[in-house]
Amino acid sequence: MLENSKPTFAAVLAAGGSGLRFGSGTMPKQFVELLGVPIYVWSLSALLENDQIRRSVIVAPPDMVPVIAKQLHEHVSRLRGKPVNVVAGGDTRQRSVYLGLKSLSDDPVDYVLIHDAARPFLTGEIVDRVIDGVIKYGACTTGVPPADTIKTIDGELILETLSRDLLLLVQTPQAARYDWLLAAHARAENEGLATTDDAAVLEFAGHRVGIVRGAAYNLKLTQPDDLILAKALASIVLADRL
Secondary structure, three states: OOOOOOOOEEEEEEOOOOOHHHOOOOOOHHHOEEOOEEHHHHHHHHHHOOOOEEEEEEEEOHHHHHHHHHHHHHOHHHHOOOOEEEEEOOOOHHHHHHHHHHOOOOOOOOEEEEEEOOOOOOOHHHHHHHHHHHHHHOEEEEEEOOOOOOEEEEOOEEEEEOOHHHOOEEEEEEEEEHHHHHHHHHHHHHHOOOOOOHHHHHHHOOOOOEEEEOOOOOOOOOOOOHHHHHHHHHHHHOHHHO
């Protein structure tokens, strides 16, 4: 980024999971519909509604790439006229995000936000906080403090009760400088680091990661029961975005 110039942003939407735990048959969870719109489209549109995010990449299962192209055409108004590239993901989330980041190298941006496609309740307020946070820290993640007491266990026995003051339930978006992310994921790939969290990839590369406030409703839909809650939340959080 040139000194005193306005920073540029892109988004990577991680939609490569199989969604087997979700129990949605052959359809990965991120492609199930809420209020007639695929879950991942809700996530994507929340990112693209921000004026500073100029382009995006969806990383998807290879067999879903043509399906996504068709669905994006059907929901083109939600893309805000911004380019959306769909690329085939890898066998892990980490590999998929790396492929998404590499696809941006032809026109690099200053910062990238990475978001789980299966978190459809992302709001503009959260995106704004992430953008402010990544400019401030260079890298940041969203999160919320745990409401429940958390314990470590050994089988059916409790080992220790953890202090909630030192714990964070991490969500997405996570964001960082593009050059940091690309180099950190390349290193993780080369050294065999296995993680489902981009902040951990950055930490492994020696970067400090800041924290910005997420939201309890920014749920990741993982289990079959999550869809029941999602349908109830959709009528509140998403209805005004139809």
